[in-house]
Amino acid sequence: MSLTLYLPLDAAALALGADEIAEALRTEAEARGLDLVLKRTGTRGMVWLEPLLEIEENGLRMGFGPLEPADVPALFDSAFEDHPKALGPVEQIPFFARQTRLAFARCGIVEPLDLDAYRAQGGMKGLERAMTMTPEEIVAEITASGLRGRGGAGFPTGIKWKTVLEAEGARKAVVCNADEGDSGTFADRMLIEGDPFCLIEGMAICARAVGADRGYVYMRSEYPQAIAMLDASLRVAREAGILGDHFDIEDRVGAGSYVCGEETALLNSMEGKRGIVRPKPPLPAHKGFMGRPTVVNNLITLASVPAILSEGAEHYRSFGLGRSLGTVPLQIAGNVRYGGLFEAAFGMTIGELVEGVCGGTASGRPVKAVQIGGPLGAYFPRSLFDTPLGYEECDAAGGLIGHAGLVVFDDTVEMGAMARFAMEFCAVESCGTCTPCRIGAVRGMETIDRILAGDPAAPAILADLCETMRAGSLCALGGFTPYPVESALRHFPEDFGGAREAAE
């Protein structure tokens, strides 16, 4: 008798023991004389339920998790029905049911390298439609969708593509920025490990729109499973003729430098140079990789493209809020009860997401702060939990949405230490090109130490230093480090001793 089961191979699932479950399933199936077909998919993104095993019944995928190897024999005994870890239909779990999955529509459902399954679940429809359109029509469709850069800057994607389309150049390039270094973010990793063809399709559409013959995916060495999956998917796509002489994609792997996520440092790194930031202009759209006109897009931006082409711009822009249109894969992490990836229309409030959807902290203590947008993002206190998650809305509240990672902290966090860490991180990762970042980060650490030691003169110095970093840095590393520092000071002055009040 044959038995088909689905189990994620995503790095987070592996980190929680998915391979041990796979081994236990094989052992148990063999002992019972069952012919086990174990399909290794991406993850649904409900990380607290990993390893999450699924079985299909009457067209519905039923889930069991979080599993331990010791749970496995009873699963077989119960014929995969009545089991203490049974979750019912996976897509009816509230965390999943409340989502709008466009970029992540197939993630967790299909085997990542099964191109037929990709097509059966709606894949390649976007590229097929793009092949019937002119480059100008594709760019117009992307512009009309309202898609903006998901790396954090929020620049309109259609305008960037139009600039490259109109730029003069014998060769042009599409670069996918998958250097996902922000703490609390894992959407790029999850998509590559769960549905790499979606990225390949998005890049192929972009290449057709701007006239590029080469694509590059800049990956992180911290993601070994994602690198292997991308490479394997590129081979499958080449064999299927999706990639080839007309357009091919190479992977490039970074080497542990955070600042290489900045687009010009990334281009330098790809060219084999130190990952230092280039002044702009020239824009990468005019002179990018090897001097060629280059689209540099975040991975999630590119992975959003196939659904826009297949369903149309109007469909995409029917989601969202204000000028933040479409969906965003929100990633909720840190000290959170139900952590994972939640793709939804822009506009949900921080509080609704963190406390309503994600159940507050893992520790069960009150939420004290949520850092949004990575190490360069602001700390939001509970008093700002009514802020809707959108580009302008987060900006108006003194922060940024960034790559849409939310890191939850309970009331044991010391915000003085977190502010100091922000400066320390900037000092470690600074590329050294500009003085405000290179020197300012070190002075910032020292000045926060002085504040924490009660020096009444230090807060004013820190404020001045932050202003210099914000205004004088070449890129967002130095320029945005004041966000976590100043938001921590502003919203949690009690964590910095009495010195701040004395200075005011």
Place this chain on the structure above:
Amino acid sequence: MTTDIIARCRGIAAAHAHLDGPLLPVLHAVQESFGHVPVAAYPALAEELGLSAAEIHGVVSFYPDFRTEPGGRRVLRVCRAEACQAMGAAALGEDLKARLGVEWHGTTEDGAVTLEPAYCLGLCACAPAALVDDRPLGRVTADRLERLAREGSA
């Protein structure tokens, strides 16, 4: 031995020379082969790639991943970033340093384990997280990490 390493590095460089911007792929491949990037190979790499040895040095020294001396038999990368800090990564890091008797980037005296800080492994919803070589681990404890890092590397 050194001559052999240099010859093999030259071969690695030649095999990647067709790429646009081959240096990072070359350095990754060299480190994969030898566990580090030998300084003695800089002139040969430079010659194959049309660069100066100073440029090679500049790039190797810029990126945290590249080492010019052999590391431990296993590399333990422990995340220090905010999401892991929210789940106790600061104390975990201190505990590991004490257990292994090293600072960040250090290798244990017996050469078994190199301890490296990482700034995000993308395992933020199962923090604190670490990699033992390429194996991802979530909700880790110092006990378990030390055991896995030393396993088979003693």
